[in-house]
Amino acid sequence: MVTEPVVKPVVYGASERPPRGDYSRAQADYTCAQNFAAYTEADHDTYRRLYERQRALLPGLASEAFIAALPSLGASDRIPRFEEVNERLHKATGWELVGVPGLIPEVPFFTLLANRQFPVTDWIRKPEEFDYIVEPDIFHDLFGHVPLLFNPVFADYVQRYGQGGLKAQGLGACEMLSRLYWYTIEFGLIREAGGLRAYGAGILSSAGELAYAVQSPEPQRIPLALARTMRTRYKIDTYQQTYFVIDSFEQLFDMTAADFAPIYEELQGLAEFAADERDGVVVAA
DSSP: OOOOOSSSSOOOOOOSSOSSSOOGGGGTTSSSSGGGGGGOOOOHHHHHHHHHHHHHTTTTTTTTTHHHGGGGGGSSOOOOOOHHHHHHHHHHSSSSSEESOOOOOOOOOOOOOOOOTEEEEEEOOGGSSSSOOSSSOHHIIIIIIGGGGSSSHHHHHHHHHHHHHHHHHHHHHHHHHHHHHHIIITOOEETTTEEEEEOHHHHHHHHHHHHHHHOOOEEEEEEOOOHHHBBBHHHHHHHHEEEEEOHHHHHHHHHHHSOSHHHHHHHHTOBBBOTTTSSSSOOOO
16 A cells, blocks of 8 residues: 655646655655765765865855854765754754755745744755756755854844745735745845855855856846845746845845735736846946
């Protein structure tokens, strides 16, 4: 007799590929234990090589807060154990990592964030996917997202986002709010040291997009404004053509303190901005 999985795989967007990950291991909230024993030497080597390559690219391009917190991940020569990271992370900001088999639905995702639990995919890309992978894997989630969870202000912002997501779900506004996540937590830029630096995980975990996002003259960079961000579509299969810039994590946290319900209502029915639509106010690289 075949037992049906407790939860089902999740797909965002159109794709002919089946979802990655073993969802039969997941509990009702989509979390699962990290199966550390299942990692092969090749898996650990892939993580080590990804870490070494990306760490070497960070100076002058990544936020100083990110660079300072990166050693808190611990081991760089192998995939870290979640419980080891959690010992340091919980002491720093009260957050903890929880394993997930892959992408998870909005409500479980928001619920975890609202409870200061960050979902980390527990599988790693194959060697042939070293330079590019469509779905987030353990390297993207750990290296890209977790260091800034050691920053108290940014950690509070991520929790606030999760709390706001639960409200947005009840208002039918998840798509608008997802764009704020995309353009801040995944692909955000910050002014630092007289220039621009990356703090978004999608940039920080990408060898190619890191320099492109911060230095290339091709994309536009505009100051973060909630309405503009929530109206801006994005692409998941190319480098971004639009980046939103903040002055500080405190600014980001304060900007999202207000009730978003009136903003959602105001934006309903307004035209959206294409991912590459140009704006009149730009920030120099």
